[in-house]
Amino acid sequence: xxxxxxxxxxxxxxxxxxxxxxxxxxxxxxxxxxxxxxxxxxxxxxxxxxxxxxxxxxxxxxxxxxxxxxxxxxxxxxxxxxxxxxxxxxxxxxxxxxxxxxxxxxxxxxxxx
Amino acid sequence: xxxxxxxxxxxxxxxxxxxxxxxxxxxxxxxxxxxxxxxxxxxxxxxxxxxxxxxxxxxxxxxxxxxxxxxxxxxxxxxxxxxxxxxxxxxxxxxxxxxxxxxxxxxxxxxxxxxxxxx
Numbered sequence: 749x750x751x752x753x754x755x756x757x758x759x760x761x762x763x764x765x766x767x768x769x770x771x772x773x774x775x776x777x778x779x780x781x782x783x784x785x786x787x788x789x790x791x792x793x794x795x796x797x798x799x800x801x802x803x804x805x806x807x808x809x810x811x812x813x814x815x816x817x818x819x820x821x822x823x824x825x826x827x828x829x830x831x832x833x834x835x836x837x838x839x840x841x842x843x844x845x846x847x848x849x850x851x852x853x854x855x856x857x858x859x860x861x
Numbered sequence: 862x863x864x865x866x867x868x869x870x871x872x873x874x875x876x877x878x879x880x881x882x883x884x885x886x887x888x889x890x891x892x893x894x895x896x897x898x899x900x901x902x903x904x905x906x907x908x909x910x911x912x913x914x915x916x917x918x919x920x921x922x923x924x925x926x927x928x929x930x931x932x933x934x935x936x937x938x939x940x941x942x943x944x945x946x947x948x949x950x951x952x953x954x955x956x957x958x959x960x961x962x963x964x965x966x967x968x969x970x971x972x973x974x975x976x977x978x979x980x
Contacts, residue, residue, distance in 0.1 A: 784971075791865075791951055791971035837904065847892055847955050847967055848917050851904040 750775040754838045754852035761828055761859050769823040769855045771812075771838035779840040781805075781814050781821040782849070786835045795823075795836070828859045863888065865954050865972035873978045879940040882975045886933050886954030892916075893935040894969065895927060898949040907950075910935055911957075942979045949974045 754771040761767060773779065780799040784792040796805030801816035810825045821838060838852040866885045874880050886893050894917075895907040906919040910929035927937040933954075939946055953969040 789973075791973045792953075793971070794968060797968070847894055847909050847911075847953075847969060848906045848919070849894075849896075849904075849953075849969065850906070853903045 750779070750840060750842050750850045752838050752840055752850055752852035754836075754855055756853065757835075757856035759855060759857050761857070763830055763859055763861050764827045765859075767823070767825040767828045767832075767857065769836055769838075769857070771821045771823065771852060773819050773821065773838075773840050775819075775840055775842045775850075777842055779842045781812070782839045782841070783810070783812055783821070783823050784837040784839060784851075786837065786854075788834075792837065828857070830859045830861055833857055833859045865952060865970050867950075867952050867972040867975050869975060870973065871976045871978075873980060874942050875980050876942055876944060878942050879938065880942060880977060881936050881938045882950055882952075882977070884935045884937075884952030884954075884972060886935070886952075887970055890954040890956050890970075891933050892955040892957060892967065893929055893933065894953045894955070895935070895937050896951045896953065897921075898951055898974070899947070904951070907937065939977075944979050947977060947979045949976050 751774045782797045783795040785795045796807040798805040798814035804813045812821050812823045835854045835856045837854045839849045868883045892911045894909040898904045909917040913929045924940045929935045951974045952972045955967040955969045
């Protein structure tokens with residue numbers, strides 16, 4: 749079945765450091781890929797998306813590129829802020845599964861001032 | 862435009878009881894999906910409803926059920942609660958359903974969740 753694997757956290761960085769959170773996937777067909785963010789006590793918010801190979805999703809300084817050859821969708825940000833502290837989820841939506849999202853285990857990011 | 866709302870936000874039940882959670886999607890959205898979030902299992906898909914029909918179902922026992930009303934509001938019910946059912950239950954709404962095998966995606970908007978504690 750479809751699956752998403754992302755690096756375990758927590759990831760602790762100092763403000764203005766570079767962030768990478770790795771995400772790899774297994775899916776049949778042509779999945780769409782997503783990064784969601786969850787702040788404490790809240791639901792999930794879509795951070796960025798990519799729907800086909802080589803697409804780059806970007807939002808709020810975060811970027812991720814859909815790499816079909818390595819089945820990866822790594823999240824990056826050049827300079828993190830304290831306000832970026834949250835849990836980040838990589839997810840996919842496979843073409844044969846309706847609206848169902850398959851999520852990775854989540855990575856907690858802690859940014860220290 | 863109001864977002865996805867879920868009620869109640871917090872709930873405490875005891876083993877063996879049943880519970881009903883409610884989700885109101887964004888106005889105009891016809892698809893509602895439910896997810897369970899636990900520290901051990903992460904985020905797992907429960908089911909999706911579109912136009913009052915269950916379109917897709919995850920790997921959960923029959924104690925977990927749901928329905929959707931004509932106004933797209935959805936409820937999920939868990940009967941005979943177990944301690945392991947303690948979780949954050951998230952609802953997501955989407956503009957449309959998606960046919961199996963159809964490429965593309967429908968962006969899903971999540972509610973704040975209902976925190977269920979089973980004692």
